[in-house]
Amino acid sequence: MKATTIYDVAKEAGVSIATVSNAINGKGKVSKKRREEILQVMERLNYQPSVIASALMGKKTYTIGLLIPDVSNPFFSEIARTVEDLAHSSGYSVIVCSTDNRDERVEKYIRLLEQKNVDGILIGTGLENAEILALLAEKSFPIVMIAREAAGISVHSVLTDDFRGGELAARYLLGKGHKRVAVLSENFKVSSSFERVRGFRFGLFEAGISLNPEEILSCESNIKDGKRAAAAIIRGSERPTALFCCNDLLAIGALQAAKEAGISVPEQLSIIGFDDTILSTVTNPTLTTIAQPMDQMVKLAFDLLIGSLDNADDIKQRIVMQPELVIRESTGSPPIE
């Protein structure tokens, strides 16, 4: 079943293919009557222009890439969904790429997306590798960072004030009366986590409380490793009364470790997460967490990307959004000594 091409509609409408093309794209001058005729023929023949052919002529492919660490991680799958809807309603489709935060995957995907001539890329995965940054810098397609930074290359970025988020968590815990706290972080090379921890320490510092290095643990960002690391904290000689986790996955690991150790949350241990994913509403107790305004962030990032498509030299923006504390059940006052 050969698809109908522009030639078929040209012949059927008794005009040249150039005129059909013009009618479709609203380019050149086509008389209203002709245009209508052509549109009707297109309808009748069920003609759909080939994106491939027009892409070859240097037009857009109407495809964008989305680079994230892992689609199966709820935080990112929620982002993916928002991106997809936005893209869809502007006529774009999105190729999803899970990087696992691994440089070789990032690089491979970037090359792949380039080969497919995507119009632009939304990046929500870490970009620390100098080689990759150099690779990206020489590309012609626009890039927008979302919830992450990319130092040294000229791109738009939309992020949350992670430092402030950490601070928010510290203040809240302090307000509840906690004095002995610990931190469970994702790998420090992930800049957002690093900032969250810095902010948290700063919040504590302002209240005259300092955090010893051994009270800050880091591990891979998944439930299992979070659980293991949290178990170590819980078993420690001086168990903290509150634990700040750099994301919900780690917080859930902590929740599980506490359950296994027979420590009740929040009565004996307060746990606070970050991201406000669907997971935080599903645990029991539900999770107090720091929310990023993801829908807005994705919307902003997407609009910046689409804007860059037509105007590559626009001034690169760095938009910083404010995080918010979402209080649920996993936090409370410290136990009375």
Place this chain on the structure above:
Amino acid sequence: MKATTIYDVAKEAGVSIATVSNAINGKGKVSKKRREEILQVMERLNYQPSVIASALMGKKTYTIGLLIPDVSNPFFSEIARTVEDLAHSSGYSVIVCSTDNRDERVEKYIRLLEQKNVDGILIGTGLENAEILALLAEKSFPIVMIAREAAGISVHSVLTDDFRGGELAARYLLGKGHKRVAVLSENFKVSSSFERVRGFRFGLFEAGISLNPEEILSCESNIKDGKRAAAAIIRGSERPTALFCCNDLLAIGALQAAKEAGISVPEQLSIIGFDDTILSTVTNPTLTTIAQPMDQMVKLAFDLLIGSLDNADDIKQRIVMQPELVIRESTGSPPIE
């Protein structure tokens, strides 16, 4: 920064573009020496063939579509991740399309994917609409159904024996001593849910227990609606001692409804889900559920799709996998009357 084309490497290597093309694709005869030279030049020039141009010549686009109800739903995001990895390692990329089970979205996405010349589509969303089935039937690209059926069109499908899954749940509950049970289902028009309920009823029936229509509720497939529907069941005059939910999302809704009503799970009410998503390990109590062997299913489906790419007339298979009961904490014996 113009990308280097086949002309550049041809000139640089002192051969014709035809020879370069042949060297790349291993077509025609190219002397070993020439081929190596060309490959070196390609390397040096950092040449990457344009997928677009070769797609226009009727070659593959190395892009597949994935149609699922919602990427942000953990069950599907886990599928998406597996598909992505499989695709990636075979040189394909995947365009993710969330349909929300809405016919107009399904249709729009199918047209979009066709326009983009995807090589094939993996469908994990319901396909009941006759118009859409007709649309699909006339398409030239291969389609593989995953965890869903598509009646009346010639496609491969890989599914779980949903009936058996329902039966498994019934047997297990029966074995625990439950006699008064209820069902919380997703919309019955979703065939997999319908089968699960049928299987569950059958399991009960074999033990001489029948289910009244009012003990089977259906609602939208999300936590909130599940919670609301479960609340109605719980408040009912004769509260069941066990509740079978057609998927984990609904089961979580039920868990929340129970918590809110002050009913303890599993002591006063056993709850069993379906799908074994990450969510079922995160709740408290953790969720007993019926697992589908998704990784295997996705792998099979993907391989069938890739196979169909080269051989469109292969005999369409219908592979049925066996579900498995995963016992966690949300189920137990019924309370003593």
Place this chain on the structure above:
DNA sequence: CTGAAAGCGCTTACAG
């Protein structure tokens, strides 16, 4: 306002 022609970057017979 409309059409002939060139060209995008490839692949594929076909001729040599």
Place this chain on the structure above:
DNA sequence: CTGAAAGCGCTTACAG
């Protein structure tokens, strides 16, 4: 074994 040429389905000056 290698290359000239046609063609995939479009778009874009350009001429009329």
